[in-house]
Amino acid sequence: MLKNKFKILAVTMSLTLMGSLFTGCGTSKTGGNTTGKSTIKVNIAADPKTIDPGLNNSVEGGHVITNAFEGLTNLDKNEKSVPGVAEKWDVSSDGLTYTFHLRKKAKWSDGKTVKASDFEYAWKRALDPKTASQYAYQLFYLKNGEAYNTGKSTAANVGVKATDDYTLVATLESPTPYFISLTAFPTYAPVRKDIVEKNPTTWATKAETYISNGPFKMVEYKQKDSLNFEKNSNYWNAKNVKIDRIEFKTLENESSYYSAFKTGQLDLIDKPPAAEIPGLLKDGTAKSYPYLGTYFYDINVSPQAKGVNSQAAKVLSDARVRKALNLAIDRTSIVEKISKGGEKPATSFVPLGTSDSNGNEFTNKEYLPKTADVSQAKKLLAEAGYPDGKGFPQLEILYNTMQNHQNIAQAVQDMWKKNLGINITLRNVERKVHLTDLQKHNFLLGRDGWIADYNDAMTFLDMFTTGNGNNNTGYSNTKYDQLIAQAKAEPDKAKRAVLLHSAEDQLMTDLPIIPIYYYTEVVCMNKKLKNVHISNLGFFIFRDASLQK
Incomplete structure (x- = not known):
């Protein structure tokens, strides 16, 4: 009897704590938001170790970065590469040289122009042995990329060069059939030299310095609680971004975030409690997505x-x-x-x-x-x-x-x-x-x-x-x-x-x-949330998403 009594008390305390986690947060339109904004709450199941594109190697960090930043290319709903910051590109006949032509309308969240040099800086920064990026090897496809990372060459010899503000030339070590798809990966995202070098260890932890170029910009970072983003009005394709605000929650306990989803406090979760999965899949509350x-x-x-x-x-x-x-x-x-x-x-x-x-x-x-x-x-x-x-x-x-x-x-x-x-x-x-x-x-x-x-x-x-x-x-x-x-x-x-x-x-x-x-990727999603790209590469992408009234 005492064990059951304590269990009831524990559940009550858990629900009270969970409620406190969401106190003061705006609700989605389905919850009667009075601000007139379409706000969604998405659980990413852990506070990211980092959301620096050059340093991140976790899925939870990737969820954030893929919505805050945009690479030369994007992945569409069929996982195919489509133009991102680069509106077009040319490939040499030997498959070794890629010339990317950037959009002149691409802007950072502070209104400054996204330049080819921002990509060159980001790629060389990730390769710099001083950066200690665990994903540096993903840039070894570039000519002398590995040599620079291992101290056998210099940054000047790496096969990436901004020939002007809107042209980036990448030269590879060998023909790489999937190189274009790599340019959509977070490590290949641009970062701003002036921002990063002014605050090298903290720039990605504060809204005022987390300057990004994707469809959403950071407005608040609550450690061990949530990372809050709003639509980036300076994004080149902002007119087609329909979600106004995303709150990335960091609840790690499956029972807690599943309860929050059931009560409408979360709009999207993955990995619900295993005991619940068969029933959730059967009644359509959850869906299983391909996951490589x-x-x-x-x-x-x-x-x-x-x-x-x-x-x-x-x-x-x-x-x-x-x-x-x-x-x-x-x-x-x-x-x-x-x-x-x-x-x-x-x-x-x-x-x-x-x-x-x-x-x-x-x-x-x-x-x-x-x-x-x-x-x-x-x-x-x-x-x-x-x-x-x-x-x-x-x-x-x-x-x-x-x-x-x-x-x-x-x-x-x-x-x-x-x-x-x-x-x-x-x-x-x-x-x-x-x-x-x-x-x-x-x-x-x-x-x-x-x-x-x-x-x-x-x-x-x-x-x-x-x-x-x-x-x-x-x-x-x-x-x-x-x-x-x-x-x-x-x-x-x-x-x-x-x-x-x-x-x-x-x-x-x-x-x-x-x-x-x-x-497999088992996801529970608010039925009014549409066109979310659940990528088989492990990301939730909200660029084309919308929330029905």
Whole structure:
């Protein structure tokens, strides 16, 4: 009886707290807004670590940046590249030189003209080793981009040049069939040199300095609460932007933000509580969208792992152990009994639906079983010197706050105990700490997820090259690095696809990762909110959205 009483009290306190989070905020037209503005409230599930286009590498930050900034191109509702700041472009016959012609009407939110030099500055800033951008490698397609980032060349030699205020010339290392789609990605967005260099560490944390060039501009940033944006009247296509205000909420608890959606305090959420998903999909409250991504665990195989736990680091350096951990997981059980969003068990790292740029779907291999192969897992663990888990050190799974992450971690914990006889502890931290610990390799096993930056297998594979800013595992294999480098330089699409498959073969042999499932994006949306682009690259884009009266 006391447990139930405390539970009721806890729920009451949670609802009271949730109500306080929205006190004083304007409501959407569906809630009777008296200001006459169409305001929507969107939950992004965490306070972004950063919303600096050159530094962000999280989905929550990406939601904000893709609505505040505009690159040379945009993605339309079919994920095709369409003109953005660049109204047109030319490509040389050898596929190495791109000349972008910028709109003369493109303005920053403070009214100043968007210039080609703003792009040149932004791209070179992201490549500058002093910036320490985890996404610097996404600009290695530029001539001498990697050389500059690794200290072997200078900024002046990087293949991007503003030849005048409205012309930007990009020169590539090798022909890159998806380069145009890359120019819509946040890291390729322009930033203003005068703004950034005046406030290098704080410019992206204050409304007065967060000068952007997209359809929305920041008007208020409440840490751990909301990031509030309004329509940017200086945006070149402002007349077609129908949403007046977006409030990006940062609620991390699924029950809290789902309750807020049910009571009309939020207009859009994703990842509702897993137990609710089947019913929400059935009655149409939620919809499942395509999502090019993989949910997985990083295995820390970096030198820093010794500083976390030297004994565990030694054990995890054995490929037989890493494979045993992979084989002992029942992925089908996880997607059917825990996540429940229509996800597919991940038997490889590159997810289903990804292109090989040769006109085919890339994924055609199953490296891992969909259900656990306990006998083979036990055999490998015994060969590594730990029969039935005897003498095996205790490991720890790091994950960020969300009930689904906790449920999956507990399931994996139970599977490894039952199937291998090994003990696992769990560590739950807020998102910012989670991202920092992954980046600094301050973990043994870490919850991770990767969503495509563009529809090509390369976006899932080049992140595991040696020293890559998004390679949280610390994995390093010379053969793998060479295969990725060869694939990037290979103009023949069929040969390139073979090289990428060989790279994934190597990755899935070494297994510095534990793929769990391929994502789906389950979204609950106010039925009066129309034309929101739920991108399969992981962004909510409101450029063309509208809110019916």
